Amino acid sequence: MKERRSGALLAATILAVACGGCGESDGGDPDSASEAAPGTLSLHPGSGQFTFHDALGNADRPFTVRYHMPEGHSPETPIVVVMHGNSRAGERYFNDWEPHAAAHGFLLLVPVFDTDSYPGNQWYNLGNVFPDADAPDASGGARNPESTWTFTAIEHLFDAVRTATGSTRTTFRIFGHSAGSQFVHRLLMTRSDAPIDRAVAANAGWYTMPDDGTAWPYGLGGSGFEVAGLAALLQLPVTVLLGDADTITTSSNLRRTPEAMLQGPHRFTRGHTFYTAAQSAAESLGVPFGWALDTVPGAGHSNALMAPRAAEILAR
Helix, strand or coil, X not given: CCCCCCCHHHHHHHHHCCEEEEXXXXXXXXXXXXXXXXXXXXXXXXXXXXXXXXXCCCCCCCEEEEEEECCCCCCCCCEEEEECCCCCCHHHHHHHHHHHHHHHCCEEEEEECCCCCCCHHHHCCXXXXXXXXXXXXXXXXXXXXXXXXXXXXXXXXXXXXXXXXXXXXXCEXXXXXXXXXXXXXXXXXXXXXXXXXXXXEECCCCCCCCCCCCECXXXXXXXXXXXXXXXXXXXXXXXXXXXXXXXXXXXXXXCCCHHHHCCCCCHHHHHHHHHHHHHHHHHHHCCCCCCEEEEECCCCCCHHHHHHHHHHHHCC
Protein backbone atom coordinates (compact mmCIF):
# COMPACT_ATOMS: atom_id res chain seq x y z
CA MET A 1 0.00 0.00 0.00
CA LYS A 2 1.12 3.51 -0.67
CA GLU A 3 2.36 5.67 2.21
CA ARG A 4 -0.24 8.15 3.39
CA ARG A 5 0.06 11.76 2.26
CA SER A 6 0.08 14.25 5.11
CA GLY A 7 -3.59 15.18 4.65
CA ALA A 8 -3.68 17.71 7.49
CA LEU A 9 -6.43 19.81 5.95
CA LEU A 10 -8.39 16.71 5.03
CA ALA A 11 -8.19 15.34 8.56
CA ALA A 12 -9.14 18.69 10.05
CA THR A 13 -12.25 18.79 7.88
CA ILE A 14 -13.28 15.34 9.09
CA LEU A 15 -12.51 16.27 12.68
CA ALA A 16 -14.83 19.25 12.60
CA VAL A 17 -17.92 17.03 12.47
CA ALA A 18 -16.52 13.75 13.67
CA CYS A 19 -17.87 13.45 17.14
CA GLY A 20 -21.03 13.18 19.17
CA GLY A 21 -20.98 11.80 22.72
CA CYS A 22 -17.19 12.00 22.76
CA GLY A 23 -15.35 10.85 25.82
CA GLU A 24 -18.11 8.64 27.22
CA SER A 25 -16.74 6.27 29.83
CA ASP A 26 -16.71 2.55 29.05
CA GLY A 27 -17.06 1.77 32.72
CA GLY A 28 -16.55 3.13 36.19
CA ASP A 29 -17.62 6.64 37.09
CA PRO A 30 -19.14 8.37 34.04
CA ASP A 31 -18.34 11.75 35.60
CA SER A 32 -14.64 10.93 35.21
CA ALA A 33 -14.92 10.84 31.45
CA SER A 34 -13.34 13.76 29.65
CA GLU A 35 -15.81 16.18 28.11
CA ALA A 36 -15.40 17.35 24.52
CA ALA A 37 -16.79 20.51 23.01
CA PRO A 38 -19.44 19.98 20.32
CA GLY A 39 -17.89 19.24 16.96
CA THR A 40 -14.58 17.97 18.30
CA LEU A 41 -13.16 14.51 18.84
CA SER A 42 -11.55 13.85 22.21
CA LEU A 43 -9.94 10.58 23.31
CA HIS A 44 -8.68 10.06 26.83
CA PRO A 45 -6.32 7.45 28.33
CA GLY A 46 -8.14 4.22 29.06
CA SER A 47 -11.36 3.09 27.40
CA GLY A 48 -14.26 5.06 25.99
CA GLN A 49 -16.47 5.57 22.96
CA PHE A 50 -17.63 8.27 20.58
CA THR A 51 -19.96 8.68 17.64
CA PHE A 52 -18.30 9.29 14.29
CA HIS A 53 -20.05 11.38 11.64
CA ASP A 54 -18.13 11.00 8.39
CA ALA A 55 -18.24 14.45 6.78
CA LEU A 56 -16.49 13.18 3.67
CA GLY A 57 -18.69 10.11 3.25
CA ASN A 58 -22.02 9.01 4.66
CA ALA A 59 -22.52 11.77 7.21
CA ASP A 60 -26.13 10.71 7.64
CA ARG A 61 -25.01 7.25 8.77
CA PRO A 62 -23.03 7.83 11.98
CA PHE A 63 -21.49 4.91 13.81
CA THR A 64 -20.19 4.26 17.30
CA VAL A 65 -16.47 3.73 17.85
CA ARG A 66 -15.22 2.04 21.00
CA TYR A 67 -11.57 2.64 21.80
CA HIS A 68 -8.76 1.91 24.23
CA MET A 69 -5.83 4.29 24.60
CA PRO A 70 -3.00 2.45 26.40
CA GLU A 71 -0.78 3.76 29.16
CA GLY A 72 2.24 5.54 27.79
CA HIS A 73 0.40 6.52 24.61
CA SER A 74 2.59 8.68 22.38
CA PRO A 75 2.44 10.08 18.82
CA GLU A 76 4.24 6.92 17.65
CA THR A 77 1.76 4.47 19.21
CA PRO A 78 0.44 2.04 16.55
CA ILE A 79 -3.26 2.28 15.68
CA VAL A 80 -5.19 -0.97 15.26
CA VAL A 81 -8.73 -1.18 13.86
CA VAL A 82 -10.81 -4.28 14.68
CA MET A 83 -13.82 -5.17 12.50
CA HIS A 84 -16.66 -7.15 14.07
CA GLY A 85 -18.58 -9.99 12.43
CA ASN A 86 -22.09 -10.31 11.03
CA SER A 87 -23.52 -10.20 14.55
CA ARG A 88 -22.43 -6.51 14.69
CA ALA A 89 -21.44 -7.27 18.30
CA GLY A 90 -18.96 -4.43 18.65
CA GLU A 91 -19.05 -4.42 22.45
CA ARG A 92 -18.11 -8.09 22.62
CA TYR A 93 -15.31 -7.62 20.12
CA PHE A 94 -14.04 -4.65 22.10
CA ASN A 95 -14.07 -6.67 25.33
CA ASP A 96 -12.12 -9.45 23.58
CA TRP A 97 -9.49 -7.01 22.32
CA GLU A 98 -9.14 -4.46 25.12
CA PRO A 99 -6.67 -6.53 27.20
CA HIS A 100 -4.51 -7.17 24.13
CA ALA A 101 -4.38 -3.45 23.33
CA ALA A 102 -3.28 -2.78 26.90
CA ALA A 103 -0.70 -5.58 26.86
CA HIS A 104 0.83 -4.71 23.49
CA GLY A 105 0.48 -0.95 23.79
CA PHE A 106 -1.54 -0.06 20.70
CA LEU A 107 -4.45 2.34 20.28
CA LEU A 108 -7.50 0.16 19.64
CA LEU A 109 -10.48 1.30 17.54
CA VAL A 110 -13.58 -0.89 17.19
CA PRO A 111 -16.15 0.74 14.87
CA VAL A 112 -19.68 -0.63 15.23
CA PHE A 113 -21.74 -0.69 12.02
CA ASP A 114 -25.32 -1.28 13.15
CA THR A 115 -27.85 -2.96 10.87
CA ASP A 116 -30.14 0.08 10.75
CA SER A 117 -27.61 2.35 9.06
CA TYR A 118 -25.45 -0.35 7.45
CA PRO A 119 -27.84 -3.18 6.53
CA GLY A 120 -26.80 -6.54 5.13
CA ASN A 121 -23.88 -7.55 2.97
CA GLN A 122 -24.38 -4.49 0.77
CA TRP A 123 -23.32 -2.01 3.43
CA TYR A 124 -20.94 -4.13 5.49
CA ASN A 125 -19.21 -7.20 4.05
CA LEU A 126 -19.23 -5.77 0.51
CA GLY A 127 -18.58 -2.18 1.46
CA ASN A 128 -21.30 -0.41 -0.60
CA VAL A 129 -18.96 -0.39 -3.59
CA PHE A 130 -21.73 -1.12 -6.11
CA PRO A 131 -25.43 -0.15 -6.19
CA ASP A 132 -26.17 -3.89 -6.33
CA ALA A 133 -23.35 -5.58 -4.46
CA ASP A 134 -24.12 -9.06 -5.78
CA ALA A 135 -24.55 -8.05 -9.42
CA PRO A 136 -22.39 -5.10 -10.53
CA ASP A 137 -23.17 -5.96 -14.16
CA ALA A 138 -26.76 -4.86 -13.51
CA SER A 139 -25.50 -1.27 -13.30
CA GLY A 140 -23.03 -1.66 -16.14
CA GLY A 141 -20.22 -2.05 -13.62
CA ALA A 142 -20.80 1.49 -12.32
CA ARG A 143 -19.58 1.99 -8.77
CA ASN A 144 -20.90 4.19 -6.02
CA PRO A 145 -18.68 7.23 -5.26
CA GLU A 146 -15.66 6.01 -3.31
CA SER A 147 -16.37 8.50 -0.53
CA THR A 148 -19.60 6.61 0.22
CA TRP A 149 -18.01 3.18 0.44
CA THR A 150 -18.07 1.76 3.95
CA PHE A 151 -14.43 0.82 3.32
CA THR A 152 -13.37 4.47 3.03
CA ALA A 153 -15.16 5.36 6.28
CA ILE A 154 -12.37 3.49 8.07
CA GLU A 155 -9.75 5.67 6.39
CA HIS A 156 -11.68 8.81 7.32
CA LEU A 157 -11.92 7.56 10.91
CA PHE A 158 -8.17 6.98 10.99
CA ASP A 159 -7.52 10.53 9.77
CA ALA A 160 -9.78 12.00 12.46
CA VAL A 161 -8.26 9.95 15.29
CA ARG A 162 -4.75 10.65 14.07
CA THR A 163 -5.40 14.39 14.25
CA ALA A 164 -7.25 14.25 17.58
CA THR A 165 -4.44 12.31 19.29
CA GLY A 166 -1.50 14.07 17.64
CA SER A 167 -0.42 10.80 16.08
CA THR A 168 2.50 10.81 13.67
CA ARG A 169 1.47 7.42 12.26
CA THR A 170 0.79 7.57 8.54
CA THR A 171 -0.64 4.04 8.41
CA PHE A 172 -2.79 1.79 10.56
CA ARG A 173 -3.22 -1.96 11.07
CA ILE A 174 -6.47 -3.85 10.72
CA PHE A 175 -8.07 -7.11 11.84
CA GLY A 176 -11.40 -8.63 10.91
CA HIS A 177 -13.12 -11.84 11.96
CA SER A 178 -15.88 -13.64 10.03
CA ALA A 179 -17.85 -10.92 8.16
CA GLY A 180 -15.20 -8.51 9.43
CA SER A 181 -12.60 -10.62 7.65
CA GLN A 182 -14.64 -10.28 4.48
CA PHE A 183 -14.67 -6.52 5.05
CA VAL A 184 -10.90 -6.43 5.50
CA HIS A 185 -9.86 -8.43 2.47
CA ARG A 186 -12.25 -6.59 0.16
CA LEU A 187 -11.10 -3.23 1.50
CA LEU A 188 -7.54 -4.26 0.65
CA MET A 189 -8.51 -5.46 -2.84
CA THR A 190 -10.53 -2.36 -3.77
CA ARG A 191 -8.56 0.43 -2.06
CA SER A 192 -5.04 0.06 -3.42
CA ASP A 193 -3.86 3.27 -1.71
CA ALA A 194 -5.43 2.60 1.69
CA PRO A 195 -2.98 3.59 4.47
CA ILE A 196 -2.65 0.06 5.88
CA ASP A 197 0.72 -1.47 6.73
CA ARG A 198 -0.38 -4.82 8.19
CA ALA A 199 -3.61 -6.83 8.14
CA VAL A 200 -5.08 -10.03 9.55
CA ALA A 201 -8.17 -11.64 7.99
CA ALA A 202 -9.58 -14.39 10.21
CA ASN A 203 -12.18 -17.07 9.49
CA ALA A 204 -14.08 -15.42 6.63
CA GLY A 205 -17.13 -17.36 5.50
CA TRP A 206 -16.40 -16.75 1.81
CA TYR A 207 -14.04 -14.66 -0.29
CA THR A 208 -13.61 -12.45 -3.30
CA MET A 209 -10.89 -14.38 -5.10
CA PRO A 210 -8.03 -12.63 -6.91
CA ASP A 211 -9.34 -14.02 -10.19
CA ASP A 212 -10.42 -12.00 -13.22
CA GLY A 213 -12.37 -14.94 -14.62
CA THR A 214 -14.78 -15.31 -11.69
CA ALA A 215 -17.63 -12.80 -11.44
CA TRP A 216 -17.86 -10.37 -8.52
CA PRO A 217 -18.39 -10.80 -5.62
CA TYR A 218 -16.72 -14.24 -5.73
CA GLY A 219 -13.94 -12.90 -7.97
CA LEU A 220 -12.98 -9.66 -9.73
CA GLY A 221 -14.82 -10.33 -13.00
CA GLY A 222 -17.13 -7.52 -14.11
CA SER A 223 -16.08 -5.26 -11.23
CA GLY A 224 -13.52 -3.10 -12.98
CA PHE A 225 -10.91 -4.31 -10.48
CA GLU A 226 -8.21 -6.60 -11.87
CA VAL A 227 -5.53 -8.92 -10.56
CA ALA A 228 -2.97 -6.65 -12.23
CA GLY A 229 -3.91 -3.97 -9.72
CA LEU A 230 -3.15 -6.16 -6.70
CA ALA A 231 0.66 -6.15 -6.98
CA ALA A 232 1.18 -3.89 -3.95
CA LEU A 233 -1.38 -5.77 -1.85
CA LEU A 234 0.21 -9.13 -2.57
CA GLN A 235 3.52 -7.84 -1.17
CA LEU A 236 1.92 -6.44 2.00
CA PRO A 237 2.19 -8.34 5.33
CA VAL A 238 -1.29 -9.90 5.27
CA THR A 239 -2.04 -12.92 7.44
CA VAL A 240 -4.90 -15.27 6.62
CA LEU A 241 -5.59 -16.56 10.13
CA LEU A 242 -7.71 -19.70 10.50
CA GLY A 243 -9.06 -21.74 13.38
CA ASP A 244 -8.44 -25.38 12.54
CA ALA A 245 -11.74 -26.34 14.23
CA ASP A 246 -13.79 -23.88 12.15
CA THR A 247 -15.08 -26.74 10.03
CA ILE A 248 -18.84 -26.70 10.63
CA THR A 249 -20.71 -27.00 7.33
CA THR A 250 -24.27 -26.41 8.61
CA SER A 251 -23.95 -22.92 10.14
CA SER A 252 -26.84 -20.65 9.15
CA ASN A 253 -24.34 -17.85 8.47
CA LEU A 254 -22.17 -19.93 6.12
CA ARG A 255 -22.93 -19.04 2.50
CA ARG A 256 -23.67 -22.15 0.45
CA THR A 257 -24.23 -20.78 -3.04
CA PRO A 258 -22.61 -22.83 -5.83
CA GLU A 259 -19.88 -20.19 -6.16
CA ALA A 260 -19.13 -20.25 -2.45
CA MET A 261 -19.07 -24.05 -2.36
CA LEU A 262 -16.36 -24.01 -5.04
CA GLN A 263 -14.15 -22.38 -2.42
CA GLY A 264 -14.63 -25.32 -0.05
CA PRO A 265 -17.18 -26.89 2.30
CA HIS A 266 -16.32 -24.77 5.34
CA ARG A 267 -14.36 -21.72 6.49
CA PHE A 268 -11.10 -23.54 7.19
CA THR A 269 -10.83 -24.92 3.66
CA ARG A 270 -12.06 -21.69 2.07
CA GLY A 271 -9.31 -19.76 3.83
CA HIS A 272 -6.70 -22.10 2.37
CA THR A 273 -8.28 -21.69 -1.07
CA PHE A 274 -8.07 -17.90 -0.80
CA TYR A 275 -4.45 -17.94 0.35
CA THR A 276 -3.42 -20.29 -2.44
CA ALA A 277 -5.19 -18.14 -5.03
CA ALA A 278 -3.36 -15.04 -3.75
CA GLN A 279 -0.05 -16.91 -3.90
CA SER A 280 -0.73 -17.90 -7.50
CA ALA A 281 -1.66 -14.31 -8.37
CA ALA A 282 1.65 -13.06 -6.97
CA GLU A 283 3.53 -15.62 -9.03
CA SER A 284 1.65 -14.61 -12.18
CA LEU A 285 2.53 -10.96 -11.58
CA GLY A 286 6.14 -11.76 -10.76
CA VAL A 287 6.08 -10.00 -7.38
CA PRO A 288 7.33 -11.21 -3.98
CA PHE A 289 4.51 -12.74 -1.96
CA GLY A 290 4.27 -11.09 1.45
CA TRP A 291 1.31 -12.98 2.89
CA ALA A 292 1.31 -15.66 5.59
CA LEU A 293 -1.08 -18.47 6.42
CA ASP A 294 -1.41 -19.12 10.13
CA THR A 295 -3.57 -21.49 12.19
CA VAL A 296 -4.87 -21.32 15.75
CA PRO A 297 -5.06 -24.92 17.01
CA GLY A 298 -8.40 -25.93 18.48
CA ALA A 299 -10.12 -22.67 17.60
CA GLY A 300 -13.53 -22.75 16.00
CA HIS A 301 -15.50 -19.74 14.80
CA SER A 302 -14.52 -17.52 17.70
CA ASN A 303 -13.11 -14.01 17.69
CA ALA A 304 -12.03 -14.40 21.31
CA LEU A 305 -9.87 -17.43 20.47
CA MET A 306 -8.35 -15.76 17.39
CA ALA A 307 -7.62 -12.41 19.04
CA PRO A 308 -4.49 -13.35 21.06
CA ARG A 309 -2.62 -14.61 17.99
CA ALA A 310 -3.89 -11.77 15.81
CA ALA A 311 -2.80 -9.18 18.38
CA GLU A 312 0.71 -10.66 18.43
CA ILE A 313 0.91 -10.39 14.64
CA LEU A 314 -0.38 -6.81 14.53
CA ALA A 315 1.93 -5.69 17.36
CA ARG A 316 5.08 -6.62 15.43
